[in-house]
Amino acid sequence: MDALLVDLDDTLLDYSGGVDEHWTAAVHACCPEDGAVDPQRLATVLGEARRWFWSDPERHRRERVNMLGAWTHIVEIGLQRLGVAPDGVAPAIAREFWVRRREAMRLFPDTTASLAALRRRGVRLALVTNGDAGQQRDKIERHDLARFFDAIVIEGEFGAGKPEAIVYRHALAALGASPGEAWMAGDHLEFDVGAPQRLGLRGVWVDRTGQGLPGDSTVLPHRIVRSFGELVAALD
Numbered sequence: 422m423d424a425l426l427v428d429l430d431d432t433l434l435d436y437s438g439g440v441d442e443h444w445t446a447a448v449h450a451c452c453p454e455d456g457a458v459d460p461q462r463l464a465t466v467l468g469e470a471r472r473w474f475w476s477d478p479e480r481h482r483r484e485r486v487n488m489l490g491a492w493t494h495i496v497e498i499g500l501q502r503l504g505v506a507p508d509g510v511a512p513a514i515a516r517e518f519w520v521r522r523r524e525a526m527r528l529f530p531d532t533t534a535s536l537a538a539l540r541r542r543g544v545r546l547a548l549v550t551n552g553d554a555g556q557q558r559d560k561i562e563r564h565d566l567a568r569f570f571d572a573i574v575i576e577g578e579f580g581a582g583k584p585e586a587i588v589y590r591h592a593l594a595a596l597g598a599s600p601g602e603a604w605m606a607g608d609h610l611e612f613d614v615g616a617p618q619r620l621g622l623r624g625v626w627v628d629r630t631g632q633g634l635p636g637d638s639t640v641l642p643h644r645i646v647r648s649f650g651e652l653v654a655a656l657d
């Protein structure tokens with residue numbers, strides 16, 4: 422392995438852990454029990470609203486570069502389903518949610534040691550992450566990740582995101598690497614494995630839950646690991 426492109430959320434950083442609890446806490450913080458909005462009912466419909474909201478690929482692409490805006494829209498959809506006027510509470514819940522998420526997010530336990538091991542091996546490293554410029558930068562700074570990477574490509578800064586070919590090509594150019602000498606690793610089968618494979622990179626799928634490839638998957642990873650650390654340990 423000469424060069425490695427790696428995803429951030431749910432690959433290096435535990436991004437999804439505790440999401441449901443944080444939504445519920447944010448709703449309760451902003452909606453008093455005796456107010457116009459029943460916090461318990463809103464927390465329940467938000468689960469469905471989130472799944473619906475993110476299930477459309479085009480909406481996903483459009484909204485993920487402004488996460489506070491996306492979360493506000495999700496709460497507005499939830500309130501609409503309850504027949505309640507938004508009345509300014511949606512942005513407040515979105516902000517409360519982000520404050521909780523930001524405090525709670527942690528690198529996976531093996532992340533720092535694995536990145537350090539790759540540096541020692543002389544592997545050129547690029548972080549390639551979709552999403553909101555401000556939030557992704559904040560995560561990188563807060564968790565002191567920039568020191569490990571030769572290149573950092575954030576969708577919200579770069580203007581394009583995975584799975585667009587220009588994103589991987591930009592990262593490879595920044596590393597001075599050809600596709601044939603590069604790997605990409607991440608938890609998203611299409612964005613982190615299938616799309617880079619079509620450009621000639623080797624793709625490693627981080628299957629954190631251990632559920633295995635979906636039966637209808639058209640993507641066949643070169644390697645499947647349960648964690649980023651498992652991939653790095655396998656190089657020794």
Ligand SMILES: [Mg+2]
Pocket residue numbers: 428429430431432607608609
């Ligand atoms: Mg990810």
